[in-house]
Every structure is written in structure tokens, then in C-alpha cells.
Amino acid sequence: MNLRQMEVFRAVMLTGGVNSAAQLLHVSPPAISKVLAQAARSSGLVLFENVRGRLIPTPEAQQLYDEVTGLWDRVEKVRDMTQQLAQPTRAVLKLTCTSNVAQFLVSRTIARLYMRYPHLKCRLQVTSPELVNQLLLERSFNLGVALEAHEHPNLEVLKGYRCGLACIMRADHPLAKRKSIKPADLAGERIIASPESTPFGQTLRRAFGAAAARMHIDFECGSSATACWFAQAGVGIAVVDLAGVSGGQLEGLEVRPFRSPETLSVSILRNRYRPMSVVERAFAEEFDTVWAQVSPT
Numbered sequence: 001m002n003l004r005q006m007e008v009f010r011a012v013m014l015t016g017g018v019n020s021a022a023q024l025l026h027v028s029p030p031a032i033s034k035v036l037a038q039a040a041r042s043s044g045l046v047l048f049e050n051v052r053g054r055l056i057p058t059p060e061a062q063q064l065y066d067e068v069t070g071l072w073d074r075v076e077k078v079r080d081m082t083q084q085l086a087q088p089t090r091a092v093l094k095l096t097c098t099s100n101v102a103q104f105l106v107s108r109t110i111a112r113l114y115m116r117y118p119h120l121k122c123r124l125q126v127t128s129p130e131l132v133n134q135l136l137l138e139r140s141f142n143l144g145v146a147l148e149a150h151e152h153p154n155l156e157v158l159k160g161y162r163c164g165l166a167c168i169m170r171a172d173h174p175l176a177k178r179k180s181i182k183p184a185d186l187a188g189e190r191i192i193a194s195p196e197s198t199p200f201g202q203t204l205r206r207a208f209g210a211a212a213a214r215m216h217i218d219f220e221c222g223s224s225a226t227a228c229w230f231a232q233a234g235v236g237i238a239v240v241d242l243a244g245v246s247g248g249q250l251e252g253l254e255v256r257p258f259r260s261p262e263t264l265s266v267s268i269l270r271n272r273y274r275p276m277s278v279v280e281r282a283f284a285e286e287f288d289t290v291w292a293q294v295s296p297t
Contacts, residue, residue, distance in 0.1 A: 243266050
């Protein structure tokens with residue numbers, strides 16, 4: 001007997017008849033009779049006797065029913081677990097990311113995720129790209145989101161994006177009147193930039209090109225958020241990734257696109273040897289939606 005035959009046999013035993021079993025399983029009585037006949041042939045047993053229009057289970061059917069009932073309880077548990085895994089009510093997401101993407105992209109993604117999973121338990125650690133890799137390799141965290149992530153053979157890029165650059169300055173700065181900023185516009189300006197030793201810093205130097213010789217690149221910091229704080233204090237103009245400043249207002253600051261063909265990578269990473277959960281896939285879907293909304297390119 002296969003599972004469908006067991007289901008029909010169990011329904012007839014529970015309800016005492018073909019018509020009632022059909023109502024229970026939401027099928028027609030002839031369909032019930034057909035499956036019952038198949039069950040009898042496959043088992044080689046007489047399961048029911050027709051006495052005055054009523055189906056009376058044989059002693060063999062009674063013994064079989066006890067076994068089927070125990071098995072069916074386990075089948076129902078598997079179905080319940082499948083539903084819980086597909087629509088978890090107590091899901092856990094352990095996420096690590098770089099600070100550049102935490103402020104807008106990741107925060108908005110998590111907010112959307114809580115709309116889907118109100119009882120989600122989330123643990124977030126904001127760190128450097130190197131440590132994002134390490135935490136994923138150690139399996140301490142499920143997913144990572146990083147700017148200019150370091151490649152590793154044991155890590156998979158679940159989704160990858162490219163983002164542009166932006167100049168951040170006080171609202172009263174003369175360049176704030178422009179719609180966009182090109183490298184030559186920054187001549188004579190103090191620039192707040194990522195250290196040249198980092199992948200981000202190297203991208204900035206390529207973006208500056210020959211115009212870098214006429215800039216004062218005197219202040220280096222590793223965080224776009226920190227760079228914005230110092231721009232707000234009037235230290236200089238911060239040149240940061242557009243992903244770190246998209247989708248929100250920076251009080252007292254103006255954001256202008258920096259005109260350059262150079263772009264930066266933003267990646268959702270996972271350990272390729274660790275299975276993905278439904279919630280992790282949902283995070284990637286929601287991040288994709290948020291990225292499309294803010295379009296940091």
C-alpha cells in the first residue's frame with residue numbers, strides 16, 4: 001500500500017463509509033472506491049465486507065489500521081514540520097555586514113523581513129570585509145553583506161551588485177550648488193577618503209585620476225558613516241560609496257553623485273557548504289527589492 005491508499009483506507013475506517021470518507025478527503029465516492037480496490041489488490045487482503053450496504057472491516061483490516069494510524073501520525077508530523085519550515089514563526093537570522101551597507105540597505109531590508117516574519121529573531125554584527133568572511137567561514141553567521149568583499153573559494157556570492165560613488169558636503173559648501181561632481185571640481189579641496197591600502201581606497205584613487213594631484217587627501221577613515229560625520233563638522237568633502245548614503249536624508253549634508261566610471265561591488269555572501277534556510281532566501285529577496293528602490297548606481 002502506498003501513502004495515498006493508506007490515507008483512503010484510514011479515512012474509510014474513521015468515518016465508516018465511502019461517502020463520508022469522500023467528504024473528509026474532498027473527493028468523489030467513486031474515487032474512494034477505486035483507491036480501496038487498488039489497496040486490496042496491492043496488499044492481497046480482503047479489507048472490507050459489504051453487509052447490507054455497509055462496509056464492515058475484516059479482522060485483518062483492524063490489525064492493519066493500528067499500524068497505519070501510527071504511521072499516519074508520523075506523516076502528519078512531517079507535513080506540519082514542512083509547513084513550519086516553509087513559513088517559520090520562530091525563525092533566526094544571524095547576519096554580519098560592513099558598516100557601509102548597514103545604515104540604509106540592511107536596516108530597510110530587515111524592516112521588510114519583519115513584516116514577513118513578525119517573530120523573527122535577528123542577530124547583527126557590523127564589522128570589516130575581512131571579518132565578514134571569517135565569521136561566515138566559521139559558520140558563526142548565516143549571511144554576510146559586504147562592500148568590496150574579499151573572494152574565498154568556500155564562500156558563494158548569492159547576489160552581487162555594483163554601486164557608484166558620491167560626494168558628501170555641508171549644505172553651505174559652494175559645490176553643493178552643483179547637481180554632480182567631477183574629479184576636477186575637487187581641486188584645492190580637503191578630501192575625506194578611505195585609506196589607500198584598502199580596495200575601496202584604491203578604487204577612489206583610480207576615480208580621482210590625475211586630478212588627485214590637485215586635491216588635499218589629508219583625512220583617511222575606513223567608514224562611510226564616519227566620513228559623513230567629519231564632513232558635517234566641516235573637515236572637508238567625503239567621497240564615499242553611494243550604497244552607504246542612498247535612500248535617506250543626512251542632516252545638514254548634501255549628497256552629490258561623483259562622476260566616474262569606477263564602481264564598487266556589494267555582495268550578499270554565504271558559506272557554500274552550509275544549507276540555506278527559507279528566511280535567508282527571504283532576506284536576499286528583500287535586499288534585492290530595497291536595492292531596486294534606492295538604486296545606488
